[in-house]
Amino acid sequence: MHKALCLLLLVLSLHVMAYGQTPYILNGDAVQRTCNCYILTPDAGFKSGTVWNKNKINLLQSFDYVFDVNLGCRTTGADGIGFILQTKGTNLGASGQGIGFKGIAPSLGVIIDTYQNLDENDPAYDHLAIQVNGITDHSSPENLTGTIEVLPNTSNIKDCKWHIFRIKWDAARQLLEVSVDGQLRLSATKDLVNDVFGADPMVYWGFAGSTGGEINEQQFCAALRPQLRFDHQQLFCEGTPVVFGDDSQSFGTITHWFWDFDDGTTYTQAQPPPHLFPPGQYDVKLVIEDNSGCISDTLQQRVAVDTYPIADFTADLLCVGRTIQLRDASAVTTGTVQKWQWELGNGATATTQHPQTVYDRPDNYTVNLTVTTPGGCSNSASKILPAYPIPEVSAQGNNVCLGLPVNFTANNLTPQVSIRDWLWRLDDTTTSGIQNPTHTYPNGGTYHTRLYAISEDGCASDSAYADISIIDLKLDAGPDTLVAVLQPLQLQSVSNGATQFQWEPATGLSDSHIANPVAILQKDQQFRLTVMSPEGCIQKDSLLVRVYKGPAFYVPTAFSPNGDGTNDFFRAIAAGIPKLDYFRVWNRWGQELFYTTSLTRSWDGTYQGIPQPIDTYIWVISGKDYTGRQHVQKGTLTLIR
Known part of the structure; x- marks a missing residue:
């Protein structure tokens, strides 16, 4: 760790030296912000700035330059920036709508234009174009490619964000390609040396930017982006080394790497060896330095290394034809279980944590569960679970007269399945746990009784039902009353379903075998009425008729x-x-x-x-x-x- 600290201090000292030895010449309002980053225009009106590399490049040789650009935070601001190749020198630039490119000839400019100037035939959206010889009118022949949105379906690039701006020149094919954020946006095939620069292959390159009445702070950086090459599909498990690689992007040549694995170990080469982490979470950091001495920001990648889980599960009793709930009971020391793969033994599979299934016949079923952590650490558990048949039952009960007991009968329709428990629900809050109970209902009516049984293996049958009727004739011979001597009295008995009637005594009655005879009496009489239903149910009631002299x-x-x-x-x-x-x-x-x-x-x-x-x-x-x-x-x- 001491060695790594010394290296970091050395890198920082080189960075300070490089900051003061920039290879760029700055003009106008341009200022150096960091070792590899420059502000072309401040957030003010009618400003311009150029940054030219003091060393010419040879267009007979290919180049691939990667930059970071920021067009500002004011969505209505202007005017834009451009990457420019030219032969005139390193003190050029201008403000306003020319973006510092206008009037420079011979030249080639890759222009990011962020303001609509109608006299130059600008579209309404922020656009990208390749122009030559300092001409910024998009309808002119000097516009090699026409215009296009800087990013697809994005009308405004002034979003306060940094974007990757890549200029690639293939000298052999004379092909210039422009990409933004990894997407190819423009390409032009042109003999730049002969058609633009008069057979002179040596050109200066740099950036220019300008503002007018509308303003924005506009910046570029010579790209210095640390990037891990990191296979997220590899296993992140205890005992398995993690492989890292370097996919960093830089304008210049990367000369130094500093890896910190957050477990007390570091590495200083581009490709670290596979690294073995103890279980836990780690913030792996990468810093790079280029050949100009500039040091990148720190890239941080979270790495979680899991322990292997212990797979386990429980299940409901397996009863044939019933929906069975299986429950994951796996455990893991470091990390969490993220995936479940079930093989349920009946041809079905599932990927939920607690699946349900149905087994259609008695048998022994092998159930397998494989659990996996986010790091890809897997383990499996397998159990053999027996599935038991369910009993089938029927229920019977007889209709009776009110006051008499009902005899219930439960039948096992699957004699090969032994019954452990019987349960009757008799529809009047009464239950019974015997196979053939007897019960007397206090009230008449129809009762919807339910029966189910539980086998010796613990599987419950479907419910069987028996509807029974308790016959209540609801006899009422009528209210006690009084009548005058020899006054005809119509008796008014009421009953439900009675078909036979017997009044006693028959004295004074018009007919003692009908429901409502007429009585003519000379003295008090107590009548008794007996009725019978077709089922043979008998009920009795009485009424008293008092006889007065009168009327009075x-x-x-x-x-x-x-x-x-x-x-x-x-x-x-x-x-x-x-x-x-x-x-x-x-x-x-x-x-x-x-x-x-x-x-x-x-x-x-x-x-x-x-x-x-x-x-x-x-x-x-x-x-x-x-x-x-x-x-x-x-x-x-x-x-x-």
Whole structure:
């Protein structure tokens, strides 16, 4: 490390010497910014600058020059820069729309024009052109190639960014090629020596730039770009050396390399030997120096070296025909698992971390998982997993009358598969874990019962269902009632599905075997009704018919509305009077407190929700009996609390 530090200090000292011994001559507003970089124009109006290499080059020999150019940050700025070959000297240049090229002849200029001058037939976009003899009008014969966008589909190159500007001359083929950011943009075949420079092959080369009313800081650098040749497909695994190479670009010749592998080791040649890293992450750095003594910026490349993963997985119980979830359980000490490759043993493959699949027959299946880290480190795990058959079951249950038990039956349709557990859900919150349960339902209706079974291997069957009916005739013989002596009374029983009826006793009935006979009675009678459904379900109910002499109203003389459930309401009993005209109650001051025309309504001892005091109240009731005769009665009532 001490040796590497000494080398770096030596390189820096050479850099300082080279900075003051530039091979370029600067004119106008041009200034040197760093060892290999120059500002052609400041961010000001009507400025110009040229930078000429003091050494001529021979056009009978090929060259391949790589530069970095920056056209500024003002998107509306101007005017542009140009790479120029000329024979006139090293003190040339001009401001404004000529970009420092205008008027220089003989010459060749590769022009990056960033302002539209209509008098020179400029397009609206920032453009590239190859011109000769100081003529910048694009419609002139001196425009060898026409114009093109500097970058494809980019109208404005004034983006504050550095772009690679490459000029390549093939002397044998007399071919000039211009590339920007690695893309060939223009080419021209021309005998430059004879057609442009009058048979003189020795020319000066350099850059010129200018501004006018619109402004921009415009720069170029003699390219000095460190670049790793780095195969991202190689393995980055513990114990495997990593191979690096140098693909740096430089205007001049690269003379020194400084590699720092971020693990305490360095190297000072273009091609370092394969390097063995311990597992971890490393920032590999490369700095280069060219023959002019200029030192590049530092290139940094992140390298992650992984350990080999330990592949593992778990799986649900394999039941034939069921969707099975497999779960990756792999681990890695350094790095992460990035890729999963499953071979599921049934012909299917998967690349997700936790795949699902279905096995269609009982068998032993070999499942293989290969996991890979981002560095390409792989490991595999294989397991043999048995797939078990699932049982098939059926469910049965009988329809019964309400109150009787239902006998359920579960059948194993796959006797070769042993059943470990049975589970019934009987559709009324009741469950059972026996094969053939019995259950009595508290209410009638249809119940959708469900059954499934679990085999000895742990595989659950599909559900089987049995719909059973609990027959409830919902018999109601009718409410207790009262009637006048010999007044015909239509009995009103209600039932659901009953087809046979038996009233007992049959005394006074028009027919004791129908649902709704007519009764004519002379005394109180308790009737019992028995009904039967076609399924043989029997239900019973009764009603009491009280017989009064009448027709007449029977009204109590007192009541106690205190909420104790006894005698809380004041009501009238209408014997033989089916229709009520009114029933009214007043207090002693003649204020009406209660009114109804209904035989079923009663007074609760309140008025407008306010309990009335203990006192004597007056009532009147009126109605018509079943013969149409009017009956009116009145009296007093005592309210007790």
